[in-house]
Amino acid sequence: MPIADLGVDSLQLVMFGGKGGVGKTTAAAATALYLSESYNTLLISTDPAHSIADSFRISIDHRIKSHENIPNLSLYEVDAEQALETFKKDNDKEIKKLMDTSTSFDQEDIDAFLSLPVPGIDEVMGFKTVVDLIDEAKYEKYVIDTAPTGHALRLLSSPGLFDDWVKVMAQLRWKYRYMVTRFSGKYTPDDADDFLLKMKKTIKKIQNLLRDPAKSKFVAVTIPETMAIEETRRLLSRLEAMQIEVKDIIVNNVLTSEGCQFCMQRKQSQKRYLDEIVSTFSNQKPTIIPLQPSDVSGLDSLRIIRDILFED
Ligand SMILES: Nc1ncnc2c1ncn2[C@@H]1O[C@H](COP(=O)(O)OP(=O)(O)O)[C@@H](O)[C@H]1O
Numbered sequence: 411m412p413i414a415d416l417g418v419d420s421l422q423l424v425m426f427g428g429k430g431g432v433g434k435t436t437a438a439a440a441t442a443l444y445l446s447e448s449y450n451t452l453l454i455s456t457d458p459a460h461s462i463a464d465s466f467r468i469s470i471d472h473r474i475k476s477h478e479n480i481p482n483l484s485l486y487e488v489d490a491e492q493a494l495e496t497f498k499k500d501n502d503k504e505i506k507k508l509m510d511t512s513t514s515f516d517q518e519d520i521d522a523f524l525s526l527p528v529p530g531i532d533e534v535m536g537f538k539t540v541v542d543l544i545d546e547a548k549y550e551k552y553v554i555d556t557a558p559t560g561h562a563l564r565l566l567s568s569p570g571l572f573d574d575w576v577k578v579m580a581q582l583r584w585k586y587r588y589m590v591t592r593f594s595g596k597y598t599p600d601d602a603d604d605f606l607l608k609m610k611k612t613i614k615k616i617q618n619l620l621r622d623p624a625k626s627k628f629v630a631v632t633i634p635e636t637m638a639i640e641e642t643r644r645l646l647s648r649l650e651a652m653q654i655e656v657k658d659i660i661v662n663n664v665l666t667s668e669g670c671q672f673c674m675q676r677k678q679s680q681k682r683y684l685d686e687i688v689s690t691f692s693n694q695k696p697t698i699i700p701l702q703p704s705d706v707s708g709l710d711s712l713r714i715i716r717d718i719l720f721e722d
Pocket residue numbers: 428429430431432433434435436437461662663664699700701702703704705706707
């Protein structure tokens with residue numbers, strides 16, 4: 411069954427997630443190829459081990475690049491660390507002020523603190539880059555090739571992790587406001603307050619986008635093998651806990667040939683796992699991608715996967 415509803419106007423974001431090596435990049439690239447036929451589409455990779463350029467057999471750097479031969483398709487491999495550095499530079503003054511007035515840190519402490527990793531902040535920045543792009547509305551559809559499960563979950567839960575950090579800062583700030591108000595009788599919000607508010611809004615925006623099934627869709631990708639099924643189970647339950655609904659599951663590398671003894675045995679073993687996938691993930695609609703005779707890279711083979719995914 412093909413993946414449906416991607417053409418709905420309100421749907422902006424399609425994310426692919428799953429274990430390493432199951433076919434996330436392949437599915438994301440084929441989907442972007444499909445969408446670019448009708449929509450101005452941006453394919454984004456948030457996997458630090460980027461491979462969307464390899465999938466299309468082109469070279470890109472950490473900037474948005476339109477595909478030379480496919481109108482309406484652009485590609486972008488997000489550098490989350492770079493996004494974080496830019497963010498720190500842009501907000502350096504506000505962050506320092508916040509730390510200075512809200513804690514008893516001296517300048518050296520503040521510098522040391524800022525060089526520490528805040529839980530999930532680089533991922534938040536990666537996602538912020540995506541949300542900012544969506545805000546700019548230059549594209550109609552955004553397809554994300556996410557990192558393997560663990561990292562992607564961290565990415566998806568990072569707004570929550572980061573939210574906790576912002577809350578602690580806000581509490582400290584609140585104490586500061588209280589003291590200032592007590593001693594001077596009034597308090598005027600400053601840059602640091604604006605900054606906290608801005609961060610809260612960013613987090614809320616990311617969460618709202620991910621949790622709104624009208625705006626975004628998460629597609630799980632798996633293969634008929636026991637470890638992949640286990641990992642998919644964990645992924646789906648974590649996503650559910652984050653209130654992110656998953657309606658589609660792609661089952662990749664399914665053997666169709668019966669031409670040899672080995673193929674028949676493999677097919678037999680896959681049959682058991684396919685049945686398990688269908689019964690375990692009964693809330694998700696399965697789409698099967700047969701195992702191809704060779705790996706999938708370059709336009710011709712991506713078009714084959716596109717047709718498998720989207721032709722009735
Ligand atoms: N259906 C398929 N048949 C044959 N090779 C495939 C298929 N799907 C993916 N591949 C190949 O398997 C490898 C892993 O796929 P990839 O999409 O990069 O996985 P992921 O992004 O989940 O790590 C790639 O070399 C890709 O070309």
